[in-house]
Amino acid sequence: MTFRTVLVANRGEIALRVIRACRSLGLRSIVVHSAADAGAAYLALADEALCIGPGPAAASYLDPGLILLAANATGAEAIHPGYGFLSENAGFAEAVERAGLVFIGPTAPVIRMMGDKIEAKAAMRRSGVPCVPGSEGALPEDHAACAAIAEATGYPLIVKAAGGGGGRGMRVVREPAALREAIKMTREEARRAFGNPELYLEKFLEHPRHIEIQVLCDQHGAALWLGERDCSLQRRHQKVVEEAPAPGLPRAEIAALGERCAAACRAIGYRGAGTFEFLYEDGLFAFIEMNTRIQVEHPVTEAITGIDILREQIRVAMGERLAFDQDDIAIQGHALECRINAEDAFSGLPSPGRVTEWHAPGGPGIRVDSHMAPGSEVPPHYDSLIAKVIAHGKDREESLRRMSTALNEIRIEGVATNIGLHRLILDDPDFRRGKTTIHHLERRLAHRLTTEEGA
Ligand code: ADP
Numbered sequence: 001m002t003f004r005t006v007l008v009a010n011r012g013e014i015a016l017r018v019i020r021a022c023r024s025l026g027l028r029s030i031v032v033h034s035a036a037d038a039g040a041a042y043l044a045l046a047d048e049a050l051c052i053g054p055g056p057a058a059a060s061y062l063d064p065g066l067i068l069l070a071a072n073a074t075g076a077e078a079i080h081p082g083y084g085f086l087s088e089n090a091g092f093a094e095a096v097e098r099a100g101l102v103f104i105g106p107t108a109p110v111i112r113m114m115g116d117k118i119e120a121k122a123a124m125r126r127s128g129v130p131c132v133p134g135s136e137g138a139l140p141e142d143h144a145a146c147a148a149i150a151e152a153t154g155y156p157l158i159v160k161a162a163g164g165g166g167g168r169g170m171r172v173v174r175e176p177a178a179l180r181e182a183i184k185m186t187r188e189e190a191r192r193a194f195g196n197p198e199l200y201l202e203k204f205l206e207h208p209r210h211i212e213i214q215v216l217c218d219q220h221g222a223a224l225w226l227g228e229r230d231c232s233l234q235r236r237h238q239k240v241v242e243e244a245p246a247p248g249l250p251r252a253e254i255a256a257l258g259e260r261c262a263a264a265c266r267a268i269g270y271r272g273a274g275t276f277e278f279l280y281e282d283g284l285f286a287f288i289e290m291n292t293r294i295q296v297e298h299p300v301t302e303a304i305t306g307i308d309i310l311r312e313q314i315r316v317a318m319g320e321r322l323a324f325d326q327d328d329i330a331i332q333g334h335a336l337e338c339r340i341n342a343e344d345a346f347s348g349l350p351s352p353g354r355v356t357e358w359h360a361p362g363g364p365g366i367r368v369d370s371h372m373a374p375g376s377e378v379p380p381h382y383d384s385l386i387a388k389v390i391a392h393g394k395d396r397e398e399s400l401r402r403m404s405t406a407l408n409e410i411r412i413e414g415v416a417t418n419i420g421l422h423r424l425i426l427d428d429p430d431f432r433r434g435k436t437t438i439h440h441l442e443r444r445l446a447h448r449l450t451t452e453e454g455a
Pocket of ligand 1 (some may be wrong): 132167170208237279
């Protein structure tokens with residue numbers, strides 16, 4: 001179904017990114033916002049901005065009724081959910097379509113299936129995508145049965161919530177004696193945070209890399225993969241730096257994995273943009289989850305493929321065909337992304353407030369996705385991401401060099417930022433060599449604390 005007007009049901013840099021994509025397609029954009037974002041500069045770039053509620057997300061960005069009301073009031077025909085908030089809420093996608101509007105994303109049943117990580121893993125196993133070993137389905141209530149599953153999986157293991165996300169709802173268990181308590185705590189957390197007490201367990205991998213495959217599918221059966229990203233630099237299971245392509249991976253194996261992901265998309269009737277996440281250890285890939293939305297780190301893939309993923313995502317939602325096929329996708333150079341957060345660089349403590357000074361870096365190969373301007377407020381209610389700096393170069397060396405120059409140039413005053421952490425990462429010899437594991441950054445930071453560096 002074609003449409004002329006898109007309601008942007010998100011905030012900050014991703015709302016701005018969607019507004020820009022709409023403009024490039026000649027579409028009208030209407031952005032909703034909370035009272036806490038009322039003064040934000042990016043709102044002026046949309047064709048219309050509408051305040052839908054107070055600062056707390058539950059009373060604004062997370063309220064499906066308010067967003068549908070705004071769509072109705074403004075005559076929007078489609079809704080782009082961005083990432084986070086309602087982007088992976090199957091009930092919301094359903095309500096949007098019931099209201100006769102287009103949800104820019106996959107169908108509600110596909111979102112529902114992939115949102116339940118137990119079901120997602122089962123679907124992937126059926127499509128021949130390799131998964132992390134662990135329980136086949138949900139953990140039973142009976143502790144002895146759980147202990148037997150844990151024994152069969154082997155320690156250390158990780159207990160995870162079926163409905164988990166954002167790095168929450170998981171717990172590492174190193175020995176049998178700790179299993180009962182870990183299950184109890186994770187179940188309580190899952191019930192409270194995700195409204196779904198179901199748990200599963202997986203082998204805890206000690207030295208994996210996080211590798212993910214970007215896919216893009218239209219509604220005419222085309223399913224393509226746009227290369228991979230390496231998102232191993234993480235803190236508290238949250239990505240800090242991402243890059244593409246992943247350094248030193250066997251290209252033939254990546255291509256085989258990409259083809260499997262594309263085939264899985266055809267099998268489940270996937271549409272739009274999505275990401276398959278894998279852990280890679282000892283030469284093996286193992287699926288952990290699929291994100292049925294645009295991701296924060298999509299720009300590194302845009303840089304190396306030259307494809308505007310947001311624009312394509314909106315085009316395929318209109319029912320248009322992808323304008324290229326798998327053979328047209330060529331990887332050019334290397335790209336890195338640093339997530340700039342308003343938080344203390346090393347403690348990670350959020351630092352909301354007013355940005356008094358803002359100077360964005362530039363130059364060859366530098367892209368900055370940010371909704372900041374001098375005087376911008378960083379409200380305390382939301383995620384602390386304030387900018388993404390993306391550096392593209394002919395190879396990894398050049399993108400690293402460009403990123404270093406950019407990080408030296410960026411000026412942000414008024415709130416604390418994690419730029420100091422990014423500088424430490426860029427100077428880290430292990431990171432510069434590539435191939436660091438998902439545990440590397442935490443260990444590096446722990447080392448910093450026990451040496452003079454941290455003093
Ligand atoms: P979320 O939906 O919260 O992002 P994921 O399942 O994608 O949860 O896991 C997030 C991160 O947690 C991974 O990138 C990885 O760092 C870590 N992790 C998840 N599963 C495992 C595992 N089986 N072994 C080791 N680390 C894991």
